[in-house]
Amino acid sequence: MSSNTTFINDNFLLENKFAEELYHNYSKNQPIIDYHNHLSPQHIADNTIFDTITKVWINGDHYKWRAMRTLGIKEEFITGNASDKDKFINWAKTVPYTMRNPLYHWTHLELARYFDIYDLLNEKTAEKIYIETTEKINSESYSTQNLLKKVNAELVCTTEGPIDTLEFHQKLAKNPIGTKMSTAFRPDKAILISNDGYNAYLDTLGDVSGVAINTYSDLCSALKKRIKFFSQNGCKLSDHGLDQIYFEEFTETEINTIFKKKRENRIITPEEALKFQSAILLFLAEMYHEEGWVQQFHLGALRNNNARMHKILGPDTGWDSIGDYPQAQKLSSFLNALDSKDKLTKTIIYNLNPADNEVMATMIGNFNDGSSKGKVQFGSGWWFLDQKDGMTKQLNALSNMGLISCFVGMLTDSRSFLSFPRHEYFRRILCNLLGDEIKRGELPNDMEWIGKLVQDISYNNAKEYFKF
Incomplete structure (x- = not known):
């Protein structure tokens, strides 16, 4: 067991008595809702x-x-x-x-x-x-299921593409364990029309959905069927990993022509790709609203920078970095287009470039319309920013320009079954931030109220927001 002489001790990262009280009395024992990760559902269902x-x-x-x-x-x-x-x-x-x-x-x-x-x-x-x-x-x-129980994980939400069968989610649903498993719908391979292998992917999507994808309308039909299938299997979230939000003006005729060119293996221009990506992203977002899902956007990664190593090892092997894409204008236009039709669903925006923290923190306020608590969220510090400094900066930006009290808190975004102490790490950082301000007199010494705020950010807000 831990003692206060070891490096990882009871009060690790907690610098005063207020921080200690907030963490130990209000945050430590809250269950974990890990609403976005890349764990293997097969490992969970098979209890590997x-x-x-x-x-x-x-x-x-x-x-x-x-x-x-x-x-x-x-x-x-x-x-x-x-x-x-x-x-x-x-x-x-x-x-x-x-x-x-x-x-x-x-x-x-x-x-x-x-x-x-x-x-x-x-x-x-x-x-x-x-x-x-x-x-x-x-x-x-x-075993994987017992590893989740050790950290009091109430729910984990893995990430699957439209062609996934969800067989392991179905298997676990028939044989439930203490931890629930859900999924997030990630259709980026159907959006990024310039990617190598796009047409082959659509052929597979067509086989899985039972829709021959020859036209743009066919693609929308196939994706709609897969969204309905995911909903039937308990899905309540979508997720996108994009460099930036796409929003270009387009006509239906243009999109049909662009898609036809792609299916005929003709070259499409970067401008055509952006128009197509704008159209399909808006279509998907409207579908998410129809299903009552939460949509998540992870923005700002510059991926696969080392072409030589990417060729050898493939994606997601450590060759990515922070990008410096312009974010504000297209994101605003995209959210506004949906809101104008009253088709903007609950939304979480994750930012990878710390230079854009305040952009995101102010952007969410434009579309929080009172219809639900924290409808549009500035997501927790992500990837290169899920460390002490990155989390603190995200918490400060959100506090300064929004309501931290409505924040849905931390997630692992990890492939590792041993990554769940990142929730503890976040909670300790949160409690220390608040405890330090109580000590300095910037917040009142009202443990009942601030303790409730900590409980909400640690667990209650996510429970209410996602309605699993």
Whole structure:
């Protein structure tokens, strides 16, 4: 168990008695609603038991991979053919060099919360910790479902594309466990018309939906059928990972012509692609409103920067960065077009460029119309910003220009079953921020009210907002 002499102790990141009281009495024991992640639904439904700590903790984690590469560790020990033990030892060698990167905090929180290990991970402790964690992980009490129970996860929401069968969500629905699993609909491959393999993807979508996709109208019909299918299987959210919101003026004739050109394998211009992407995104957003879903937009990533390594390893392997796209005008026009028809559903906007924090914090206020609490949200610090400084800046921007009291809080956005202490990390940062302002006299010493605010941001607001 933790003591106040270990690095990860009871009051980690809590700098005064007010922060401690807020965290321990109001936030710590709230259940987790993880409304956006990239966990494998098959692993959850099958209650997978992993062979080694490496398989559940290092494989697939491009945060760790980037750090290891920066330190000069060969790819063999990252994504290559090295043994699980050698990959773990090379990660352990890296950890002391990650100080001041959130990986250092996350690593030791995860060792503490899942394995009751409070030793610092480094080259000296690597062998012992590898043996201890692997012995535990390779047991029924560390199956995927039990890992979710350990952190009091009430609900996890994975992310699937329109062609997914949702068979594992259906399997779990028939055999429910303590943690509920839902899905978020992510149709980006049907939107990004300039991507390689677009036509082949539409052929598959046509097969799955039972709609021969020859025209733009056919595409809309196929997507509508898949949205209805997702709704029938308990889906309440969509999600998009886009560089920026698309909003160009277009006519129906133009979109039909552009789509026909693409299906005939003719080249379309960048301007034509933007018009098409604008049209299909608006169509989807109106469908989400019809279904009563929450729509999520993750904006601002500049992906696959290293063409050589992308060719070798593929996407989502650690070659992405923050982009500096213009965001405000198109986002405003897109939200306004939907709102003008009264077809703007609940919306969460995640920002990857901290320079745009205040843009997003003010944009949401334009479309919070009183129809529901926090209808349009500025999402939590995402990807490169889900660290102490990034979370604090997001919380401050939202507080300064909106109502932090309506915020739906944290999510993991992770592929790892050991990533859930990020909720604890966020909650500690939130409580310390508020506790510090109580100490300075900037907030009243009203623990009952501020404690309720903390409970709401930790759990209650998400519970009310998503209505799972």
